Amino acid sequence: MTRYTSATDADREAMLREIGVGSIDELFSDIPPRLRLTRPLALGAGLSEQEVYERLRALAQANTSTEDEVSFLGAGMYDHYVPALVDSIVLRSEFLTPYTPYQPEISQGGLQAMFEYQTAISELTGLPVSNASLYEGPSAVAAAGYVAKLAGGGRTLVISRGVHPHSRETLATLAHGWGMEVVEAPLRGGVTELPRLGSEVCAVIVQQPNFLGAVEDLEAAAAAAHEVGALAICACDPLPLALLRSPGECGVDIAVGEGQTLGNRLDFGGPSFGFFASTRELIRRVPGRIAGETRDLDGRRGFVLTLQTREQHIRRERATSNICTAQALNALAGVIYLSWLGRRGIVELGELMLKRTAYARERLSELDGVRQLHAQPVVREFALALDAPVEHVIERCRARGVNPGYALGRDYPEHPDGLLVAITEQRTREQIDRLVDALGEAVAAERHRAEVTA
Amino acid sequence: MRSFIAAADDELTIFERSRPGRRAFVAPKLDVPDRDLDELLPARLRRAEPPRLPEVSEPEIVRHYNRLSKRNFDLDTGFYPLGSCTMKHNPKLHERIAALPGHCRLHPLQDPPHAQGALELMWRLQEALAEIAGLPHVSLQPSAGSHGELAGVLLTRAFHEDRGEARAKVLTPDTAHGTNPATVTMAGYEVVKVGTDRHGNVDLDDLRAKATEDVACLMLTNPSTLGLFETGIEEIAEIVHGVGATLYYDGANLNAIMGVCRPGDMGFDIVHFNLHKSFTQPHGGGGPGAGPIAVSERIEPFLPRPQVVRREGAAGDGAAGPYYDLDYDRPKSIGRLRGFQGNYGVFVRSYAYILSLGAVGLRDVSEVAVLNANYLLARLRAEGVLEHLPAAYDRLCMHEFVLSGAPMRRELGIRTLDLAKRLLDHGVHPPTVYFPLIVDEALLIEPTETETKETLDAFAATVAEILREAREDPEIARGAPYGTPVRRLDEAAAARHPVVRQPLG
Numbered sequence: 001m002t003r004y005t006s007a008t009d010a011d012r013e014a015m016l017r018e019i020g021v022g023s024i025d026e027l028f029s030d031i032p033p034r035l036r037l038t039r040p041l042a043l044g045a046g047l048s049e050q051e052v053y054e055r056l057r058a059l060a061q062a063n064t065s066t067e068d069e070v071s072f073l074g075a076g077m078y079d080h081y082v083p084a085l086v087d088s089i090v091l092r093s094e095f096l097t098p099y100t101p102y103q104p105e106i107s108q109g110g111l112q113a114m115f116e117y118q119t120a121i122s123e124l125t126g127l128p129v130s131n132a133s134l135y136e137g138p139s140a141v142a143a144a145g146y147v148a149k150l151a152g153g154g155r156t157l158v159i160s161r162g163v164h165p166h167s168r169e170t171l172a173t174l175a176h177g178w179g180m181e182v183v184e185a186p187l188r189g190g191v192t193e194l195p196r197l198g199s200e201v202c203a204v205i206v207q208q209p210n211f212l213g214a215v216e217d218l219e220a221a222a223a224a225a226h227e228v229g230a231l232a233i234c235a236c237d238p239l240p241l242a243l244l245r246s247p248g249e250c251g252v253d254i255a256v257g258e259g260q261t262l263g264n265r266l267d268f269g270g271p272s273f274g275f276f277a278s279t280r281e282l283i284r285r286v287p288g289r290i291a292g293e294t295r296d297l298d299g300r301r302g303f304v305l306t307l308q309t310r311e312q313h314i315r316r317e318r319a320t321s322n323i324c325t326a327q328a329l330n331a332l333a334g335v336i337y338l339s340w341l342g343r344r345g346i347v348e349l350g351e352l353m354l355k356r357t358a359y360a361r362e363r364l365s366e367l368d369g370v371r372q373l374h375a376q377p378v379v380r381e382f383a384l385a386l387d388a389p390v391e392h393v394i395e396r397c398r399a400r401g402v403n404p405g406y407a408l409g410r411d412y413p414e415h416p417d418g419l420l421v422a423i424t425e426q427r428t429r430e431q432i433d434r435l436v437d438a439l440g441e442a443v444a445a446e447r448h449r450a451e452v453t454a
Numbered sequence: 455m456r457s458f459i460a461a462a463d464d465e466l467t468i469f470e471r472s473r474p475g476r477r478a479f480v481a482p483k484l485d486v487p488d489r490d491l492d493e494l495l496p497a498r499l500r501r502a503e504p505p506r507l508p509e510v511s512e513p514e515i516v517r518h519y520n521r522l523s524k525r526n527f528d529l530d531t532g533f534y535p536l537g538s539c540t541m542k543h544n545p546k547l548h549e550r551i552a553a554l555p556g557h558c559r560l561h562p563l564q565d566p567p568h569a570q571g572a573l574e575l576m577w578r579l580q581e582a583l584a585e586i587a588g589l590p591h592v593s594l595q596p597s598a599g600s601h602g603e604l605a606g607v608l609l610t611r612a613f614h615e616d617r618g619e620a621r622a623k624v625l626t627p628d629t630a631h632g633t634n635p636a637t638v639t640m641a642g643y644e645v646v647k648v649g650t651d652r653h654g655n656v657d658l659d660d661l662r663a664k665a666t667e668d669v670a671c672l673m674l675t676n677p678s679t680l681g682l683f684e685t686g687i688e689e690i691a692e693i694v695h696g697v698g699a700t701l702y703y704d705g706a707n708l709n710a711i712m713g714v715c716r717p718g719d720m721g722f723d724i725v726h727f728n729l730h731k732s733f734t735q736p737h738g739g740g741g742p743g744a745g746p747i748a749v750s751e752r753i754e755p756f757l758p759r760p761q762v763v764r765r766e767g768a769a770g771d772g773a774a775g776p777y778y779d780l781d782y783d784r785p786k787s788i789g790r791l792r793g794f795q796g797n798y799g800v801f802v803r804s805y806a807y808i809l810s811l812g813a814v815g816l817r818d819v820s821e822v823a824v825l826n827a828n829y830l831l832a833r834l835r836a837e838g839v840l841e842h843l844p845a846a847y848d849r850l851c852m853h854e855f856v857l858s859g860a861p862m863r864r865e866l867g868i869r870t871l872d873l874a875k876r877l878l879d880h881g882v883h884p885p886t887v888y889f890p891l892i893v894d895e896a897l898l899i900e901p902t903e904t905e906t907k908e909t910l911d912a913f914a915a916t917v918a919e920i921l922r923e924a925r926e927d928p929e930i931a932r933g934a935p936y937g938t939p940v941r942r943l944d945e946a947a948a949a950r951h952p953v954v955r956q957p958l959g
Contacts, residue, residue, distance in 0.1 A: 002815040004543050006906045007822045015829040015907060018836070019850075024821045027828055027850055028714055030683040035715045042585050046812030049547050056806055060556025062571030064564060073561045076793055085478075085516055091549060093530035094523035099539050100740035102886075104945075105938040106878055108465070109526035110739040113519070116468050119955040123505035129954055133741070135597035138793040146640065166793035173758075173789035177608055177642040215499050243491075245501045258793065267552075268572045269562030269794025270597070271742030283952060289740060293956075294948035297933075302940040306948040312600070312636035313889070317645040322636035325598040325730060329738030339468050339515050343507045345479030351491065352481050358494050359486035377495050398568075406563055410782075429485040 002046065066266065069398065070431045074381050074422025075211070075406040076137065076164050077260045077269065080239070081426055083340050086263045086333050095332055100289070100325065104304045105296075110328065111303035114291035117335035124241045124338075125255040126248025127277040132289040133331035134323065137235065137258025140274030141167035141205065142174045143321060144233045144254045147278070147285045148203035149178050150320060153229055156181045156200045160192040160221075162210030163235055165411040171205070190214040190374025190383070194221060197228045207235040208244065211411075212383040212420065214376035215244060222251035238262055238275070240379040242350030247277075254278045263337025264330050273327035273334060284310060287321030289328075349425055353380045357423040360432045364421065367436065369443040373408075373418055381422040383408065383415070388446035390417040396442035397435070404439050465525065468518050469956050472508035478515055506958045525939045526739070527883055533909050535830075537854045537886035537898025538631065538679055540709045540731035545810070548734065548803035557802050562794035566779045572798060573778030576762045579805045580746075586708075586816070587725045587748035588718025593757045594746045594796045599706060600633040601791060602726030602745030603673070605758060607641035608788045609724055609749065610671045610700045612756040616786065619698070621670035627656055629680055629890045631706060634673045643670060650892055654682045654847035656690055665697045675704040676720070677711070677852035679890045679898070681827065691721025700724060700753070705745075708732045709902070710824055710853035713817030723750045729797075733804035744800035755786040760795065822903035823853040826910060830901050831855050833914035842866060842921055843873075846893040853902070859895030866921065867928040870895040873920060875942065878935035880916045 001007065007015070012024070021027060028036070047055070066079045073079070090096065094109060101107030114132040121130035134140040141164075145157050157175060159168055161184050168184070175182050185194050185204075191214050192206050204225035209215050222232035233254045234247040239261050241247075247255035260272035278286055284307060292306030312319040341349060361382045365372045369387035386393055390407045397404040408418030423432065491500070510518070527534075534541035552558060560572055580592035596602040607624060614621050623646045624638040635645045646664050649657040656674070665672070672694045676684045684690060694701045703717040703725040709732045717725045729735045730743030737743070749757065760780035767776075780795070811819065828851055834840055842862040845855060859870035874884035874897075886898035901910055924931050935941060 002811055002818055004545060004811075005818065005822050005903045007825065007903075011907045012825065015825055015832075018832045019825075019828045020832070021828075021850075024825055027821075027824050028683075030685050030850065030852075031711075031715050032685065032688060035687070035719055037713060037715055037719070040813040041713045041816060043582055043808060043813040043816065046815040047809050049810070052806050052809045053547060053551060055809060056551045056557075056575070056802065057554060059571035059575050060551075060554040062574070063556045063560045064568035065555045065557075065559040066561060067555045067559050071561060073563050075563055077562050079559070079561065083478075085512060087553070089516065089519045089523070092520070092523045094526040094528045095519075095739055096549075096736045097529035097544055098526055098739045099534070099536055099541060099737045102536070103527075103874070103878065103884060104943050105875070105935050105940055106527035106883070107525075107739070108939050109522035109524065112465060112467065112522055112525070113739075115954070115956065119467075119469060119958075120505075120507060122955040123507060123958070126501075135601060135741075136792055139597065139601070139791065164793065166790055169790040170792055173608065173791060174604075174640070176788075177611060177640070179642055215495070217499075241501075242504065243495060243500055245499060246505075249501065265558040265799070266561050267558050268560040268564070268569065268798035270792075270797035271744075271799050273742075283954070290952070290954050292948040293953040294944045296940040296943045298941055300940050302943045304943050304945050304948050306945070306952055306954070309949070312632035314632070315636070316632045317635035317639045319632070319636040319639070322600040322604060322633050322640050323598070324600045324631075324633050325728075325737070325743040326741040327597075327738075328740030328742075329736070330742055332739070335468070336515065336519060339508045339510055339518075340478045340512070341507060342477050342479055342509045343472075343504055344509070345477055345481065346507055347504045348481040349479070352484060354491070354494050355484060355489050356486050358489055377499060379495070403564075425482055428482070432486075 069401050069403050070434060071403040072405045072421045072435060073403055075420050076258060077266055078422055078424050079266060079426055080261050080424045082263055082265055085340060086336050089336055090329055090333050095329060101305060108302060111291045113332050113335060115293060115303050117331050118291060120335050120338045121275050121277050124238050125277040126246025127255055128280050129283045129286060130277040131286050132291055133326045133328060134274035134276050134288055135327060136270055136272050136274045138164060138167040138170040140256035140276055141235050142171045143276060143287050144256045145171050145175060145203060147254060147282060148231045149180060150285050151231060153202040154200035156183055157203050158183050158185055158201050159205040160185045160207060161187045162192050162212060163205055163207040164211050167235055190376040191216050194224050197224060199228055201228050201230045203231045203233050205233040209237060209240055209379055212374060213378040213381035214374055218247060218250035218252060239350060242346040243354060243379060259334050262334035264333050271327055271330055273330035285320050288323045288326050352425055353423060357382060360423050363436045364439060367440040367443060369447050373415060381420060384419045384421060385415060386417040386419055386443055388443045390419055392446050393442040396445060397438040400438045402435050402438045404435055465521060467956055468508045468510065469958060471510055471514055471518060474509055476509045476511050478510060478512040532881050533905060533913055534883040535885050535899050535901045536883060537900040538706055540900060540902055542734060542902040543904035544734050544736040548806050551806055552799050552802045570778055573762055575805055576801055577764050577778050579801050580762060582808045583727055583746055584748055586712055588716025589725060589748040589750050591754040591757060592746055592748045593761060594801060595758045595791050596745035596747060597792055597797055598741060598743040599726055599728040599745045600637060602747050603633055603637040604641060605747050605791055606702045606724040606726060607637055607671060609753050609756045612788050613753055614670055621668055623669045625664055625669055625672040628892050629678050630673065631679060631704060634704060654680045655684055655686055658686055658689060661693055665693050667697055669697055669699045671700045671702050673702040673704060675707055677707045680847060680856050681851040681854035682847060682849060683852055687720045706731060710820055712820045713813060714820050723753055729800050729804040734807045735800045735803050742797055742800060744797040756788050758791050759784045759787040819903045826901040826903060826905055827851050827853050827855055830910045830914060833910060834917060837914045837918035839917050839921060854898060854900035856893050857897045858893050859897055863895055866924040868924045868931040870897050872931040876920045876931040876934040879937045882913060882916060
């Protein structure tokens, strides 16, 4: 008996008798004897609760978290503050432990929360339709690409080099299965430069702000896509949308993105959620769950999962996606967080990030051997080019308890010493000043070392 | 009648609770020089109006969502025998561990030398899952079962392409989860359905006829969605491998066989796990989950990247001994399926579960899951329920079983849906209904190992009671539920005129 099961020896005996078999082994008699495992799994013995806690605490301590250093890492996930009320609500068993709401009469809490979430995402993106969540950001980009494929037209997906490298790679992985071609549009001066588009293009995908932090001209990208009958798809970071023209306003057909910044923890990359919003025209091609409003027998307002004929459990091989379990709890955290920020708070947060980011960008790019990688407007993140080996510079900064950001070289070989710096509301001026000092000294030291060895 | 959910009145939405000027958020103070917005972000790029998010105070938000929560039925409150979903207890320890800052505030791009704990945890989870599956290599990347399926079919494609083969079809049994055929289409293959024989097994003659050189893969759930072990699994593997196809294991039903037998030993090439089913990640009302995959040697080169690896020798920071790393150098990889390294928070919980149970405990889980299912079936028979709701296949079941409500519909005038809705009034989450598709008026019941004998007894008695009631007055079940916050909802109207967001003034 484990601590999570209750069948005592007496229970087992009584139950076997009721079933009419002599042993538990007999219940497995359909399994061919040759396939039965005759040894215990090599997993060791079970542990007590406190032993498990200690082991996992030790593993946690072997990580350097954003509580252990001053971190300017971003590049897709950001160290925003998660208010306590998010934890308190999402840990309620009524939200934490149910399955997908297949029985709406006893799932109104979850379904209404989805409906509220969809409303909030629709407001942020300026698009009338939102689903109830996808897995996370990059796979949501690929999901949008699949909708473009289903919508017909050309066999080519054009994706900007300013889209997160993980999103580009995920799209490429899936598009290979669809037999579609993915063409990359280059960056020029930090922003997307679309090639001439032809009728073979079914979607144009850009990111707002892009991976290098630059704010893109979404309207131009959408217009270019529409001119050749392609869909305009935008991968967007939801918090900067507090300030930026919404994708919908810019003519974008599908807005997707990573929802982690909305009340979700970093969690070493997940679970978070992906969001998906679209025009009304695309509603029957949207992947995943959608909550809709309706009435019950007595005329009371209620909510159900709707348009289910899009989905795998009804439509099977003709479904618009295979997604089943998504990220409902993370999306719930998202709508709680957006309610916490509120209509004015989200703008205040956005402006604070904007101003601190501007401060950090200016101070850092004044340093010797450091310059802006591009001069485009930015909101929360910006790219620098260092006149020193970036990996060494990072190491020197870390020795002073500062993680200065993400080295761009792996994803952008054209910027071998590029550094991407993110400024959330958790990074204070004092911390930014520490970064300036640390980075300045690190770059100077590396340049000095290069001179000496030369 | 209002048995398990507080009878909250019609709930306003959070947007309807909004009043101009209320707030919960107070921004940290501006500690850098103030700047004109136009200077930082040209007006043409800025939105004219902020998004119309609700304006509410903290107490209102808390009360709103607490009240909403009371309109949900949940596993911590009552029996939830939702077939194929494995609604087992979610240990409370896991939430405490997952919330440790070293786990939950770890940035996904933290470099490996500073994320050794996380990478070690992932590596150890990979090892444990490999042992449970009986296959040597694991990728934790996929985000849910259906994502694992997609990974599996794309791996199959890469495997065949690497051998210069182009195959067009994937076989799925007619009992398969809807995600299987949907995955096949998304991966660019054509679905070919394989029939089920009269014992509930894959029809081997049909399989032989359809297993051609053009077939890339057979996706199979074992035990099947009928809750039955495929007795011909060895022959199935032989047929599938005989035409050069791969055999894919849908792990939705793994809870029946952990430590008892292993998909790898059965001949499966690729396995997905649902960590939110067998390994206790809370379902969250529709996620998050995680869908790691285990694969055989011949599939390994194609696994998604990056892969968590243990390397021997000196670590980057100069420490001796093995260290953990992310391996991107995988030239044959299918590539990424998502951002970063997967749903790490889920890995923490599932690894804690495996540590808690160990080898003996995991096997006990499966044994009791199967014992509970067979016992519940026996109790339902003893209560006379099977006279109206016969078992679809008269065999010992594994961790779940399927009843057919067709006789009930004919004899008592209530449908499986009515029975399900009436169960709501008794404080029980109904089983899965109308799945698998091949069973008329299907009811798929999975009690899981964490339920007591008393709970199973009570459920059997409740179903019997509903049938007795229906014999006297079927209208009661047809109109159910009565004690829930809302009654039956008009789903057809919702789909005809979809209202998927709240209009705001």
